[in-house]
Amino acid sequence: MTDQDELHRHWRALQRDDDGAVEELYDAAGPKDVPxxxxxxxxxxxxxxxxxxxxxxxxxxxxxxxxxxxxxxxxGLNPYDDSKMSRFETAVFSPEWDRALTRQHRAEATRLIEAFLNTALDENEFRKSWRRLTHSGPPIELDEVLMELDLHSDESSRVYRALLSDKGI
Amino acid sequence: MLRHPGESADGVDKAAPAISEITDDALMLRYARGDKGAFEALYRRYRLPLYRYFVHGTGDEATAEELYQDVWTKLITARGHYKSTAKFKTYLYGVASNRLVDYYRRTSVRNNAVHMVNAAPSSPMLEDELDGTRILSRLSEALQRLPLEQRSAFVLQRETGFSVAEIAEICNTGVETMKSRLRYAVRKLRKDLRSDYD
Structure with missing residues (x-):
């Protein structure tokens, strides 16, 4: 049976008002394939x-x-030595290492202050060394270091005076 | 001719049993991961009913082609976001239904089409004048005279075999409302197509 015959058959069924004739006519009509x-x-x-x-x-x-x-x-290198990595990057990628570096840095700051107070380290030399230290690693909180050292007020004032004369503190 | 995935040039469909056993959702997820063959299998399953949905829904083949391609394009574009929370078939026809409604809202052709059809009714078709082309034309006109909601529901049911509840879900309406729409659609079509003899 051709498509035409099929359509005619359903059309006649529809005119007779057969049950389901509308649905069958619909199914027989329309495209048979997608272009x-x-x-x-x-x-x-x-x-x-x-x-x-x-x-x-x-x-x-x-x-x-x-x-x-x-x-x-x-x-794999010291980020503060070769300046390849910022402190932020170090803290993000290796927080343990960053904390260790901070502790080490503060220990060096403590030794430097003690050397200044207890030896014949020149004030200029102290300032230069301090500047190198603070520029080569994590920031150092001077007040915290001085509190840890539990210095006499005269000694703290001496350290302040020495470093305050350098604008880099 | 669209060749079935895995079908060789000699026409032997070696992978057909495997593909046919894969669910639509699994195919869609495979396609989302870049499996072109999975898309072709899905496309092969739904190309004709979806195309017929738009041809009957719009009564115009050029518009149907445009909307049909829009739906597949949307599916292709959104494949990375596809989640198998609903049946793929429901998802696909949900997109299609929305596209059809959106088309009529944007162009307002529904009212124009109804006006045009009502203004120029076909001449009575007598038994000895029966011609396949005219039968198709009469059916298309009758479908276009249906309100969009009834037409979309009727065509969805015929092309997809969805239950009334599934069609209601796609059209975002209640089951009882959908039952009424489908009943009215058939009644109006029957009346319209038999009017020459009443």
């Missing part, structure tokens, strides 16, 4: 989208890996 140019347009779209993803995603992934690896290299 090939429509299929082609949809499939081209999906191919283009996947090609974009498949080509660019590995490239993007590789770029991310390279960036991550290169940014991790300085972690």
């Amino acid at each position: 090939s140019h429509v299929d082609a347009a949809v499939l081209a779209k999906v191919h283009d989208t996947l090609n974009w993803w498949q080509v660019r995603w590995p490239v993007a992934s590789a770029a991310v890996v390279v960036l991550a690896v290169t940014s991790m290299i300085p972690l």
Whole structure:
């Protein structure tokens, strides 16, 4: 039975008011296939989208890996010596190491103050050494170091005077 | 001709049993991970009923092609966000239904179409004048005369085999309302298409 015959049969059934005739006429009518140019347009779209993803995603992934690896290299070195990594980066990537460096730095600051107070270390030399120390690592809270040392007020004043004369404190 | 995924050039469909056993949702998730074959399998399952949905829904093949491609494009674009919280088929026809309603809202062609059809009714079709092309034309006109909600519901039911509850969910309405829409749609179509003989 051809499509035409099928349509005629359902049409006549509809005119007789048979049950389900409307639905059967509907099912027999309409397109029997999707036009090939429509299929082609949809499939081209999906191919283009996947090609974009498949080509660019590995490239993007590789770029991310390279960036991550290169940014991790300085972690093997002292970031404060080569200035390759900021304090923020160190704190983020290696917080334990950052805390250890801070403790070590404060210990050096303590030794430097003690050397200034207890030896013949020149005030200028003390200032220069302090400046080098504070510029080469985590910031040092002078007040906290002085409190830890539990210095006499005269000694604290001497340290302040020496360092305050240097604008870099 | 769209070849089935896994189908070889000689027409032997070696992977067909495996593909046919994979659910729509699983295929969609595979496609979201970049499996082009999964998309083609899904496309093959739904291309014709979805196309018929738009042809019957709009009564115009050019518009149907446009809306049909829009729906697949949306699916392609949103594949990364697809979650199998609902059946894929419900998701697909939900997108299609929204697109059809949106089209009529934007263009206001529903009122124009009704006006045009009412203004130029087809001439009575006698038994000896029966012609397939005219039957199709009469059916298309009758469908376009239905209110959009009734037409969309009726076409969805015929093309998808969805239950009334599923159609109600897609159209965001109650089950009883949907039952009424479907009943009215069939009644109006029958009356309209038999009017030459009443």
